[in-house]
Amino acid sequence: MPTATDVYTAIADPTRRRILDLLAEDGRSVTELAEPFEMSRPAVSQHLRVLREAGLVSEQRAGRQRIYRLAPDGLREVDLWLGSYRRFWQTKLAALGEYLEATRDED
Amino acid sequence: MRTESAIRTETFYPHPATRVWRGLTDPVALAAWLMPNDFQPVLGHRFTFRTEPVPPYFDGIVHCEVVELDRPRSLAYTWRGMAGMDTMVRWELTTVTRDGVEGTLLVGVHSGFDLTDPAQLGGFRSMSGGWGGAMTTALDRVLATIEGEE
Numbered sequence: 001m002p003t004a005t006d007v008y009t010a011i012a013d014p015t016r017r018r019i020l021d022l023l024a025e026d027g028r029s030v031t032e033l034a035e036p037f038e039m040s041r042p043a044v045s046q047h048l049r050v051l052r053e054a055g056l057v058s059e060q061r062a063g064r065q066r067i068y069r070l071a072p073d074g075l076r077e078v079d080l081w082l083g084s085y086r087r088f089w090q091t092k093l094a095a096l097g098e099y100l101e102a103t104r105d106e107d
Numbered sequence: 108m109r110t111e112s113a114i115r116t117e118t119f120y121p122h123p124a125t126r127v128w129r130g131l132t133d134p135v136a137l138a139a140w141l142m143p144n145d146f147q148p149v150l151g152h153r154f155t156f157r158t159e160p161v162p163p164y165f166d167g168i169v170h171c172e173v174v175e176l177d178r179p180r181s182l183a184y185t186w187r188g189m190a191g192m193d194t195m196v197r198w199e200l201t202t203v204t205r206d207g208v209e210g211t212l213l214v215g216v217h218s219g220f221d222l223t224d225p226a227q228l229g230g231f232r233s234m235s236g237g238w239g240g241a242m243t244t245a246l247d248r249v250l251a252t253i254e255g256e257e
Binding site: 081086088090095096097098099100103104 | 112114116118126127130136139140141213220250253
C-alpha cells in the first residue's frame, strides 16, 4: 500500500500530472509518452517509476514494449469526495424546495 | 483527469424563476435552506457561509465571492476553505413546463474538485483519514453538520 507521501510527491510534479492526463486518455508506451514532452526516454521512465510506486500507474508488457495505464484505484478518493458532496447538495436542494413551498403565500 | 471533477444537479421547482432566484440570493432564504451567511447579490461581493466547526477538520467557514450575477438566470460564486478546497458553485435557472406545470429548472454545477492539486489532496486526506483507509467518515461528519442546520 503506497503511503500518502508517495502519492503527494508523485502528483506534485507538473510533468507527472501531465503524464497522468495523457494516460487518462489511453495506455501509452514510454516512446509515445516521450514525444509530446520532448523528453528523453530515461527521463520519462524515471517519472513513470515514481507514478508506479505511488500506485497511480500500472505497467503491462505487450511484446517488446511496456504499456503504461492509469491505475483504476489510484484516484478513487475523488469519487468518495464527490459522493459526499453530491449527497450534501441533494439534501440541500430538497430543503430549498420545502422552503419555496412553505413561503409560497408570502409573495 | 479520468475521474469526474464536478457535481451536476438538476432540480425542478414548481415556482417562477424569480422566486427560485430569491431563494438563491436572499440571505434569509439562504440561511433557511443552506447555511447562515452574509451574501449580497453584488458582483465581486465576498461573503461566508458559517456553520458549526468540526475540529480539527473544518473551522465552520466557507469563503465565497460572487463571480457571476445575471438575475434571474445565472449566479456563480467561489466555494473555498474546507481544508485546501478551491471550488466553484454555479446556478442556472430556466423556465420550463413539466407535466403541464410551469416552473423553474435549476441546474447546479459544483466544479473544481481536483485531487491532482496537492493542496486539495492534502486537505481531503486530513478530512478523510488517509490513503486507502476508512475514507469518508470525517468528511461525512462535516457535511452532516452542515445538513443538520435548520
